[in-house]
Amino acid sequence: MTFEQLRGKDAAHIAGTYARQQTLIESGVGATLTDAQGKELIDFSSGIGVVSVGHANPAWVRAVTEQAAKLAHVSNLYYTRPMIELAEKLCARTGMSRVFFSNSGTEANECAIKTARKYMSDHYPNERSEILCLANSFHGRTMASLSATGQPQYHKHFGPFLTGIAFAEINDIASLRKKCTGKVGAILLECIQGEGGVIPVEPDYMAAVAALCAERDILLMVDEIQTGVGRTGKFLCIEHYGVKPDLVTLAKGLGGGLPIGAVLFGEKLAATLGPGDHGSTFGANPICCAGANAVMDMIDDALLAEVTHKGDYLREKLESIPEITEVSGKGLMLGAALADGIKNSDVTAVCLERGLLLLTAKDRLRFLPPLTITKAELDAGLDILTQVFKTFQ
Numbered sequence: 001m002t003f004e005q006l007r008g009k010d011a012a013h014i015a016g017t018y019a020r021q022q023t024l025i026e027s028g029v030g031a032t033l034t035d036a037q038g039k040e041l042i043d044f045s046s047g048i049g050v051v052s053v054g055h056a057n058p059a060w061v062r063a064v065t066e067q068a069a070k071l072a073h074v075s076n077l078y079y080t081r082p083m084i085e086l087a088e089k090l091c092a093r094t095g096m097s098r099v100f101f102s103n104s105g106t107e108a109n110e111c112a113i114k115t116a117r118k119y120m121s122d123h124y125p126n127e128r129s130e131i132l133c134l135a136n137s138f139h140g141r142t143m144a145s146l147s148a149t150g151q152p153q154y155h156k157h158f159g160p161f162l163t164g165i166a167f168a169e170i171n172d173i174a175s176l177r178k179k180c181t182g183k184v185g186a187i188l189l190e191c192i193q194g195e196g197g198v199i200p201v202e203p204d205y206m207a208a209v210a211a212l213c214a215e216r217d218i219l220l221m222v223d224e225i226q227t228g229v230g231r232t233g234k235f236l237c238i239e240h241y242g243v244k245p246d247l248v249t250l251a252k253g254l255g256g257g258l259p260i261g262a263v264l265f266g267e268k269l270a271a272t273l274g275p276g277d278h279g280s281t282f283g284a285n286p287i288c289c290a291g292a293n294a295v296m297d298m299i300d301d302a303l304l305a306e307v308t309h310k311g312d313y314l315r316e317k318l319e320s321i322p323e324i325t326e327v328s329g330k331g332l333m334l335g336a337a338l339a340d341g342i343k344n345s346d347v348t349a350v351c352l353e354r355g356l357l358l359l360t361a362k363d364r365l366r367f368l369p370p371l372t373i374t375k376a377e378l379d380a381g382l383d384i385l386t387q388v389f390k391t392f393q
């Protein structure tokens, strides 16, 4: 079947929720993909930060295929080995106490929101019910996480939304203090707003959030769905701030390409959810957990040091491109602001033609390559990008 025919079938049978790029991807190895014509493409997107250890990573493939041949699924009413192993690894790595497994990022945030509500109703009944989020945030597409998403464009058409959600401005401590009323029992934020344009929370703002939380027994919940699992050169991005959260959500890079999310509970929340309070049929799926276990084993201190090193290298190269006016982010999660008159989607379209997959976030270019990308692949992608910018001069 030709690409033309496949496109027709996609349009006829798949809901039109995605504005797809005109490329059919067939396979991948490391940070290099191959399209239907056999053309190689350098992947600076890794899905959207999903394929953390690269495409067809041998250790990951082995773990997943061995588990698939052994046991694909039983209900959470029974014990399985991969989920226990993964929960232990996540707790050991982060100092958190317990884990709930979901199947996606938005589901992890739904669980976080429910947990915050239960904590408030247990400890501050009729007093606290509000969760404070940040303007320009992104927490997912289901109704509670969408309610917590501070971007009006995602809200159009879908109201009414969950009540008891308030928004403060990012990196504006006066706005934070004003919005953090007596009703607020939890704060939910991303350390670096990903979909919002790769906008980092500044250290003094994070310190102000942590101080407010400590002072008033407000829960600090960080959405590390994009920033977590080594993306910024630490296992969790919050480690850069020296702040200890009460709850962390993970997804994207955790499964190395399979759907899995995790909610990590600190001591304060370790016993908040009990039998029947929350659940998921597919949650803690053995194959997904086996893939995540392989990812966890690969993201050691040596790989984290490499992420920092490659991130610094990528940043330096991007900063030397005249059409790039600012580089934001950390490690291998970078955003590039463009000179006036250059549209990011025009740049990514030409990049794709020339063999480079690149994302956008708001009006920036966004770089989320596999953490295992080689220097040769990084340079190949940067060469394409540099050539592409010449066509915009």
Ligand SMILES: *Cc1c(COP(=O)(O)O)cnc(C)c1O
Residues within 6 Å of the ligand: 104, 105, 106, 107, 109, 138, 139, 140, 141, 190, 194, 195, 223, 224, 225, 226, 251, 252
């Ligand atoms: C992608 C993302 C989500 C949503 O994750 P899904 O797996 O698409 O549901 C939530 N929060 C952040 C910060 C994200 O980047």
